[in-house]
Amino acid sequence: MALELPKEKWVGKIGQVVIGALESEGGTRTSKVALGGATSLPFLGFEGEYPNEPPIGMEIFDIVREDYPEVARKPFEDVIDDPGKWAKKCVEEYGADMICIRMIGTNPEEENRSVEDAEQTIKELKEAVGVPLLIYGSGDEEKDAKVLEMASNVMAGERCLLGLAEEAAYKSISVATMSNDHGIVAFSNLDINLAKQMNILLTDFGVKLGNIVMDPLQAGLGYGLEYSYSVIERIRLAALMGDKILQVPMMCGTARVWNAREAFKEDADTGDSTSRAIFWEATTGLSALLAGADALLMRHPDAVKHVKESVKNLYGGGEQ
Amino acid sequence: MALTALDIYKKLPQTNCGKCGFPTCLAFAMQLANKKASIDACPDVSDEAKELLESSAAPPIKLVKVGSGDREIEMGDEVVMHRHEKTFYHPVAYALMVDDDSPDIESKVQAAGEMKFERVGQEMQLDMIAIRSKSDDPAKFSSAVSAVKGKTSVPLALVSQNPAVIEEGLKVCGSDRPLIHAATKDNFEKMAELAKANNCPLAVLEDSGLEELAELSKKVKEAGVEDIVLDLGKKPLGKLFQELTLIRRLAIKKLFRPLGYPIIMFAEGEGASEGLEAAIGTLKYASIVVMKEADRAIMYPLFTLRQNIYTDPQKPIQVKPGIYELNGPAEDSPVMITTNFSLTYFTVAGDIETSKVPSYLLVADSEGLSVMTAFAADKFTADTATELIESCGIADKVNHKKIIIPGQVARMSGKLNENSGWEVVVGPRDSSGLPKYLREYTSA
Numbered sequence: 001m002a003l004e005l006p007k008e009k010w011v012g013k014i015g016q017v018v019i020g021a022l023e024s025e026g027g028t029r030t031s032k033v034a035l036g037g038a039t040s041l042p043f044l045g046f047e048g049e050y051p052n053e054p055p056i057g058m059e060i061f062d063i064v065r066e067d068y069p070e071v072a073r074k075p076f077e078d079v080i081d082d083p084g085k086w087a088k089k090c091v092e093e094y095g096a097d098m099i100c101i102r103m104i105g106t107n108p109e110e111e112n113r114s115v116e117d118a119e120q121t122i123k124e125l126k127e128a129v130g131v132p133l134l135i136y137g138s139g140d141e142e143k144d145a146k147v148l149e150m151a152s153n154v155m156a157g158e159r160c161l162l163g164l165a166e167e168a169a170y171k172s173i174s175v176a177t178m179s180n181d182h183g184i185v186a187f188s189n190l191d192i193n194l195a196k197q198m199n200i201l202l203t204d205f206g207v208k209l210g211n212i213v214m215d216p217l218q219a220g221l222g223y224g225l226e227y228s229y230s231v232i233e234r235i236r237l238a239a240l241m242g243d244k245i246l247q248v249p250m251m252c253g254t255a256r257v258w259n260a261r262e263a264f265k266e267d268a269d270t271g272d273s274t275s276r277a278i279f280w281e282a283t284t285g286l287s288a289l290l291a292g293a294d295a296l297l298m299r300h301p302d303a304v305k306h307v308k309e310s311v312k313n314l315y316g317g318g319e320q
Numbered sequence: 321m322a323l324t325a326l327d328i329y330k331k332l333p334q335t336n337c338g339k340c341g342f343p344t345c346l347a348f349a350m351q352l353a354n355k356k357a358s359i360d361a362c363p364d365v366s367d368e369a370k371e372l373l374e375s376s377a378a379p380p381i382k383l384v385k386v387g388s389g390d391r392e393i394e395m396g397d398e399v400v401m402h403r404h405e406k407t408f409y410h411p412v413a414y415a416l417m418v419d420d421d422s423p424d425i426e427s428k429v430q431a432a433g434e435m436k437f438e439r440v441g442q443e444m445q446l447d448m449i450a451i452r453s454k455s456d457d458p459a460k461f462s463s464a465v466s467a468v469k470g471k472t473s474v475p476l477a478l479v480s481q482n483p484a485v486i487e488e489g490l491k492v493c494g495s496d497r498p499l500i501h502a503a504t505k506d507n508f509e510k511m512a513e514l515a516k517a518n519n520c521p522l523a524v525l526e527d528s529g530l531e532e533l534a535e536l537s538k539k540v541k542e543a544g545v546e547d548i549v550l551d552l553g554k555k556p557l558g559k560l561f562q563e564l565t566l567i568r569r570l571a572i573k574k575l576f577r578p579l580g581y582p583i584i585m586f587a588e589g590e591g592a593s594e595g596l597e598a599a600i601g602t603l604k605y606a607s608i609v610v611m612k613e614a615d616r617a618i619m620y621p622l623f624t625l626r627q628n629i630y631t632d633p634q635k636p637i638q639v640k641p642g643i644y645e646l647n648g649p650a651e652d653s654p655v656m657i658t659t660n661f662s663l664t665y666f667t668v669a670g671d672i673e674t675s676k677v678p679s680y681l682l683v684a685d686s687e688g689l690s691v692m693t694a695f696a697a698d699k700f701t702a703d704t705a706t707e708l709i710e711s712c713g714i715a716d717k718v719n720h721k722k723i724i725i726p727g728q729v730a731r732m733s734g735k736l737n738e739n740s741g742w743e744v745v746v747g748p749r750d751s752s753g754l755p756k757y758l759r760e761y762t763s764a
Contacts, residue, residue, distance in 0.1 A: 221625055
């Protein structure tokens, strides 16, 4: 008797969000990425659709904090003070599918860079690379309102993602995205109900569900990864089981790895610090993908390389 | 999926005779479904029904043990697809593979044995050594097994498809219950005999498909081997990933016995690539992952991943309550307090480390709850904080009596001050505010 393989028939479909607009579409990007679109769990395309190999973006800053870990800084030593060059290196040498810039320098608690300075940075970034862009504020609600409004205008027609919308601060960023038809990244902190609540708040405010990407927070390996892993799995399962409000793509970052000194500190007992940090970041990212993330934002080029290789093998090796 | 009360009821005599001690057959069936009663209580049940009920009571994935003594490994007996549904019970075992023709086999095993980590109160070290016969020479294999056995007490896997080779290996270590790897469709009769004679678990290897693998495991079981481990063989990673998921589903959701066994996987690639394959096996359904290298920089994060994924979602990981010294504190360093939920501790400790300010961190026993939850549940109060301050000996380490508490529990400051006599300073509400806070605090 032939063995019947247990395929799940999911009723839900994750919406697909495309970022980046080509010249023919009124933008200047030279590539686009599509997030989501799945009707199956990750890499199980044999029982539905898993149409898009998860893209891996790289994350940069407008200014680099003094305490930014040496291991993450080193590959970019020559370009780290110039976001445009930094982004270019990510794309041309390390194959980043998209670039996310965090405008931390605009925070009044940091360098309090002016909106005009920030505008210069974003214009340079736009010129420097052709991949789709994500522009994140610094977490200061008042300043972000101005910086992201400016970013939305500078990037008009380019179809970016702006972030991060949070429960306590989502209105001005929503307005910024809607005015130029950008997408928005909705952040929630390790909580499926909050993730859902964010999508409800945004859609009630007028943002189209099809313009939302969720960031449910990927905790670093060893620092709550198990919570993230289960929250992401639960979000994706709920979406596939039919919860429409959760049927949006998820984008996760590995940034938290670079706050955990255990990952990159000098310590012979736990091996070479550079190799350890790279593997720490790669494992954190890959875990998010297996749980249900549709895209990643990462920092270290070698971690990107390893995750891309695994994704290629997982995606290409199976029936999708 | 286990049988429901209704499934069971259909197989009972439905006479409502009451001899089982329950008023009706349906009531009895409900007790059976909840495993609160035994089918033996029914004197009239058919043999067929009895067998069905007994077999459905067996776990969907058989518990298989390898090795003996302190380092014995238990695997299988998992009941869910996703850890949030209940928990994953038996952590994946990491095995290092050594070849019988390798000249440095002993030093490799020795080094592997010396690799020990401690993280959040758990000890982590390699779980198994797999000895592969590349030579295909029984004598050579036997001496390699002897050499390895002299250097380690962890369970072994004997890797060869040549029964003559395995037989020699078993003469050295058969009583230690090594895993025999592997029975194939060509050699399974002989391998099953060896496994039976030595009471060892046996891996079955078949790479052509799940149906063929199930056929082979059935044959091995019919030959009298109970402790079986599945190997899907070498195939593209994406295919392997899908089959790992399918086997788990067949076992758990369909109670498909021929594939209801733990799985062994050999990670491909080198360095981080091999490590990431091991990570995939850890996340999705392998019970043993065999690796060719055991670099500390890869193994430490991998053990950490296993620790995370195999944490019971109902029971948070806790750190030991007490004093933690960060950044090399001295007698004038600030003293802070938080709770012993591991995630809370790591976040706070990480932020203090980032600040580079030498500090003492007192960790209170909140039964693994975070600060806010513990405060709300009365597990982190002015009383418990006072008790910790008095019992941990911090007063002997510093020349001041000032303690910084989390901003979220500012409300306990008055009482804490009254109880303990320490001056209470309210710190930032969120741990991420600590680096800035501490720098300002110490420069003030």
